Amino acid sequence: MTDSPGWRRWLNPALADLSAYTPAPGEFEVRLDANEAPSLLSKEAQEQLALRAARIDWRRYPDAGSTRLRDAIAQRCGVAPEEVLLGVGSDELIAMLLRAFGRDGKSGGGVLTLTPTFVMYRMTARIHGHQVMEVPLDANWGMNPDAVSKALEMFQPSLIFVASPNNPTGTMVDMDHLRRLVESAPESVVVVDEAYVDYASRHQLALFRDHENVVILRTLSKVGFAALRLGWMLGRREIVREIDKVRLPYNLPVPTQELATLVVTELGDELTRIRDSVVNERERVAAGLARFAGISVTPSEANFLWIKTETSAEEVYEGLKAQSVLVRSFHKHGGRLKHYLRVTIGLEHENERFLSALAEVV
Ligand SMILES: *Cc1c(COP(=O)(O)O)cnc(C)c1O
Numbered sequence: 001m002t003d004s005p006g007w008r009r010w011l012n013p014a015l016a017d018l019s020a021y022t023p024a025p026g027e028f029e030v031r032l033d034a035n036e037a038p039s040l041l042s043k044e045a046q047e048q049l050a051l052r053a054a055r056i057d058w059r060r061y062p063d064a065g066s067t068r069l070r071d072a073i074a075q076r077c078g079v080a081p082e083e084v085l086l087g088v089g090s091d092e093l094i095a096m097l098l099r100a101f102g103r104d105g106k107s108g109g110g111v112l113t114l115t116p117t118f119v120m121y122r123m124t125a126r127i128h129g130h131q132v133m134e135v136p137l138d139a140n141w142g143m144n145p146d147a148v149s150k151a152l153e154m155f156q157p158s159l160i161f162v163a164s165p166n167n168p169t170g171t172m173v174d175m176d177h178l179r180r181l182v183e184s185a186p187e188s189v190v191v192v193d194e195a196y197v198d199y200a201s202r203h204q205l206a207l208f209r210d211h212e213n214v215v216i217l218r219t220l221s222k223v224g225f226a227a228l229r230l231g232w233m234l235g236r237r238e239i240v241r242e243i244d245k246v247r248l249p250y251n252l253p254v255p256t257q258e259l260a261t262l263v264v265t266e267l268g269d270e271l272t273r274i275r276d277s278v279v280n281e282r283e284r285v286a287a288g289l290a291r292f293a294g295i296s297v298t299p300s301e302a303n304f305l306w307i308k309t310e311t312s313a314e315e316v317y318e319g320l321k322a323q324s325v326l327v328r329s330f331h332k333h334g335g336r337l338k339h340y341l342r343v344t345i346g347l348e349h350e351n352e353r354f355l356s357a358l359a360e361v362v
Contacts, residue, residue: 012127012129014126014127014129015127018123018126018127021119021120021123024326026326028321028324028325028326029324029325029353030324030325030326030346030350030353030354030357031326031346032304032325032326032327032343032344032345032346032350032351032354033326033327033328033342033344034226034328034344035167035196035222035302035303035304035342035344036221036222036226036344037222037223037224037226037274037278037303038274038277038278038345038346038347038350039347040224040270040273040274040277040347041224041270041274042270042273045267045270048262048266048267049259049262049263052258052259052262053255053258053259055258056254056255056258057254058254060254061250062250062252062253062254062257063257064249064250066086066252066257067081068257068261069086069230069252069257069260069261069264070084070086072261072264072265073086073232073264076264077205077218077234078205079234080237082237082240082241083234083235083236083237083240084232084233084234084240085232085233085235085240085243085244085247086230086231086232086233086251086252087230087231087232087233087247087251087252088229088230088231088251088252088256089219089221089229089230089231090193090195090217090218090219090221090231090232090233091120091124091231092231092251093217093231093232093233093243094120094121094124094161094191094217095124095128096243096246096247097159097189097191097215097233097243098111098124098125098128098130098159099128099246100242100243100245100246101158101159101189102128102130102158102159109130109156109157109158110125110130110131110132110133110155110157110158111125111130111131111132111133111157111158111159111160111161112132112133112134112135112148112151112152112155112157112159112160112161112188113132113133113134113135113160113161114134114135114136114137114143114148114161114162114166114173115134115135115136115137116137116166116168116169116330116333116337117161117163117166117167117168118161118163118166118167118193118195121161122134125159130158130159133151133154133155133157135147135148135151137166137169137171140171140298141166141169141171141298141306142171142173142174142177143162143173143174143177143178143181145177145180145181148177148181149184152181152184152185152188156187156188157185157188158188158189159188159189159191160181160185160188160189160190160191161191161193162178162181162190162191162192162193163193163195164178164192164193164194164204165194165195165196165197165199165200165300165301165302166302167195167196167302167304167342168304168306168328168330168340168342169298169306170196170298170299170300170301170302170304170305170306171298171299171300171301171306172200172201172202172301175202175204178192178204178207179207182207182211182213182214183211185213186213187213188213189213189214189215189239190207190211190213190214190215191215191217192204192207192208192214192215192216192217193216193217194216194217194218195217195218195219195221195222196222196301196302196303197218198222198223198271198275199222199275199278199279199282199300199301199302199303200301200302201301204216205234208234208235212236212238212239214235215233215234215235215236215239216233216234216235217231217232217233218231218232218233218234219231219232220260220263222302222303223271223274223275224270224271224274225259225260225263228255228256228259228260228263229256230252230256230260278303278345281345281346281347281348281351282300282303282305282345284351285305285343285345285351285354285355286299286300286305288351288355289305289307289355289358292358292359292362293310293362294309294310294311294362295307295308295309295310295358295362296308303344303345304342304343304344304345305342305343305345306340306341306342307340307341307342307343308339308340309339309340309341309362310339310362311362312331312338312339313329313330313331313337313338313339313340313341314329314331314338315361316329316341316358316361316362317329317331317341319357319360319361320354320357320358320361323357323360325353325354325357327341327342327343327344327354328341328342328343328344329341329342330342
């Protein structure tokens with residue numbers, strides 16, 4: 001045994017400063033750390049899902065093209081089936097985009113992101129050998145158009161990732177800023193990640209309709225069905241056809257295809273109910289937080305709140321954890337994020353537990 005076995009020399013060099021994605025381990029009475037929806041699914045809907053699952057033919061491979069589900073998503077979004085690509089969560093679509101596009105980034109072709117944002121853009125880009133340029137969001141967590149233009153001049157990205165609503169800030173990118181970005185980067189693919197669109201006051205499908213270099217990402221994960229791992233991309237058929245080439249065969253398991261089709265075609269009312277309840281609670285919790293001295297909240301278009309603490313976020317995070325309430329802290333990122341927590345909106349009693357635990361800490 002040596003400290004450094006021979007196989008290490010063949011490892012992808014990007015792995016040296018990456019670590020595996022591991023959600024916080026442990027049992028907590030209230031878990032508001034992962035932006036999942038609260039458990040609000042009706043008994044009837046749960047029974048419908050169980051019945052459908054009971055009819056699955058387990059020995060068969062799935063439909064490789066996920067035809068029925070793709071048609072159902074296309075219909076729900078008002079696009080053609082050829083404009084839809086399905087993935088194992090939007091995470092898989094992010095990876096497919098990064099496999100299909102870009103070079104080493106030295107002669108252009110890297111990846112541009114607006115930070116802070118969803119960490120998987122950077123991690124997955126690095127693993128695929130892309131250079132990543134991060135343009136910081138402004139003081140109100142909006143896009144800084146001048147900084148973005150400068151980055152575009154220097155960098156010529158193949159892919160630009162924009163989460164709107166953004167994770168972790170809950171803010172949307174100004175539509176004029178976004179449109180200008182798309183128009184000033186006609187040779188880049190602009191990926192508008194709408195993972196939280198169900199909780200937002202508007203969507204950005206018009207960009208996809210008006211510009212051939214825009215694709216949209218959506219997912220069932222944040223509206224009550226994280227267990228299914230279904231995400232989809234909307235894009236021009238030419239783009240979809242190219243990215244489909246890097247998709248692994250049978251990527252979507254039969255249970256996902258069957259149950260997601262049921263969700264998309266028959267459980268629309270359930271999704272609306274979950275959304276309405278979360279949005280109500282979000283505003284109630286934000287109002288509750290406004291009464292705390294030393295706490296401020298950014299207005300949110302998502303199912304979580306981006307909270308600034310006067311003392312260190314780590315202290316507040318640990319104090320909540322000691323009371324069995326788990327949230328997400330960004331103190332490890334340093335800089336201006338040292339004072340920020342992200343708290344998912346849960347059921348009313350979970351949110352109340354969070355507020356009273358917070359009162360103990362600050
Ligand atoms: C959670 C999240 C995703 C991942 O969604 P999956 O469909 O579960 O892979 C994508 N983008 C953003 C911005 C997210 O917050």
